[in-house]
Amino acid sequence: MKKVSGAAAAVVAAGAAAGVAAVVSLRRRAGPGRLRGNVQLRGTFWPHGRLRLRRGMAAAALAARGGARYAGGAPRLFAAAGEHRQRLRNDLALQTAEDVAATLGAMKGVLMKLGQMASYVDDGLSPGVRRTLSRLQDSVPPMSADLAARVVESELGLPPGRAFARWDPEPIAAASIGQVHRAMTLDGRAVAVKVQYPGIAETIAADLGNVALLRRMLRITAPSQDVDALLAELRERVVEELDYRREADNQRLFRAYYDGHPTISVPGIIDELSTRRVVTSELADGARFAELEGWSQEERDLAAETIYRFVFRSLYEIHAFNGDPHPGNYLFHGGGRVTFLDFGLVRHFTPAELLPLMGMVRHLCVDHDPEAFRRELVRAGFLRPDAPLSTDAVIEHMAVFYEPVRENRPLTITGDYSSAVVRRFFDMRSPVTAYARIPRSYVILQRINLGLFGLLGELTATANWRAIAEEIWPFVQGPPGTPIGAAEAAWRARRQAAPSTLV
């Protein structure tokens, strides 16, 4: 029960727009290199961190965003993105589809994917398997230039040299079961092209069919129904990630929604250069997460605020949650402006799935009605209806997860706070633990704990999270609580004035 109950509590928190750094801070102690995910430019931002402050340039790139104006910055961008090139073992590049199969076949691709999602399963794994999952990614060399070109040709019908005006044969980053090349489109836009390893989608899909083995690997000490729900959710998400068209759709959705947003930007997808195994999106540039270390606390707070707004706006407004709040998925431009990358792991929620989350935070933090909060927990499946616990005990157990949004005051998300939450998260002695579980629909929300609040803790971000949450909570719709909030309100007003194609 240990894992599941902790997760349940955390998910409650996530839905509450409160949340915490739970598992993440564990990760931080384990070293930043372990915080891996499904990133567009994985690995550049962490340990080899040379500080490069190029805010002015990045801001220019942001201003030049979109259409023809973007083309002006393209050649420079094309060159600049290469500076982020990660240390890929190009000397060991995979030459053939057989090399790919030898490297990622026989379950290893599946384990690598699970490793990226290890947040779901961390607590159920033996130390050996956990180490495995975290290191497997490092063992996968990139595709050779030739092999990547063959994939592009089979997907786009033209070799990269003809499909693009310029094509950098050397990948700039590893990506989810693929790698990222920079290129320039025939009409002069700088782009990032994600190319999937050939044959890998089929292999992974087939290996995911061995549920018995996966269950053994995950070996979670929870009732089997929970393990199966977890596995089913993981399999569904992994299978979705194998089809880049799905990712492109998600990115389009987020981009369309945030169009014109004062601080949030999402690179556009180049439709005609995106297929099942290749996805082409505008190349953005900006400061990496690691570079924020050299920024003022004020700037860091603003960046944190935008990330926070992005996550919960998306959840409440487009009913979608980008399940991959990995540090590599952000580019920072100063003034709180952030570009969001990689939409491979997006969970869409039905209103029926969202309503209990809203109910919980509302009852606990706004209406102050503990019994209603408890009823909502039970209704959503987080707490067994027959749990012989006092409501006070339940609240006492859950309250820490809602800490940042319980009171209307500025609060700093620190490492200490995260640690406290971690202790609660894995508190086996709590009587509540035995009666809590995590319903399948909310499994992915747990990533919030891994990514989002880990990042905020890393930034030691201060904000009045309650005021921001109130702006976002549909049942409050509070007034702007910050300058970004004011700019966002104006953006929303403009949006509402214009006919929307969304939702």
Next chain:
Amino acid sequence: MAVTSRPYPTAAGLVERSAAAYVSGVPERPADDGLFGPASVTWKMSGDLGGPIAGLRSLMMQALHPLAMAGVDQHSGWRQDPVGRLAATSAYLATVSFGDRASAEQAAARVRRIHVRVRGTDPVTGRPYEASDPALLLWVHAALVESTLAVRGLFGTPLSADDADRYVAEMVVAAELVGVPAPLIPSSLAGLGDYVASVRPELRCTPAARESMAYLLNPPGLDEDIAAIWQDIRYGAVVALPGWAREMYGYNAPPLTPPRREEVRQVLGVLDAVFLGEPGVIEARQRIAARMRTARLA
């Protein structure tokens, strides 16, 4: 047979110690390409997922020789520290395969020195034995080579007939290294088959063999994950044995259907992934891969 009453210790650390042994055998700055070199079939074979099954199967074959088994049983640290004994063998094999010539020869010299002291009488057949007896060394050698090929054929990508012949021929030097005269050593696939058939009348499953293999097939004290995986590894090794060897042990294995083969391959992949998670293994693999790449380009 008093020894048989002594229980074997736990097999905990099997993966960790095997991995450390492997890493220790793959040099960072070798003085030369060693006995085989990066263009060899031997190196190519080393990347096969089936290693653990091949290792287990070859131990099962080797153990069927009463004198070889008696030597291991009565002299090596096998009973006191089976995992350590296996790790030492892994380290030796890695050094001979990937080390430079000096390291390989040094490791072999050490093994030869140890072998001199290993002598006694097999309690089952009553025959005297010496570990430095070329006949025993050759059986141990041939069982490993034959198992590697058999397992690759069943669970990996089978070698071409040419490559299989080349592999057997390349391996001759490994047998010479421990003291087998070259003319005795099979140097082709057909020769290897003939040799194994010629030894068959001497083979039998002694109590020591049965007991040692029972331990290996079900090692106590493994991590729960690894123990679960081991069931498939064990099946793979047993199903890969020649029918007559399986009968000597009295093992049954359901036939290797395509779904069962796939299951074993998946488990091998998982085990390989666990292995890769051990310190230094990825880097050791990369050292090998980089040298093979360079050799291919040259």
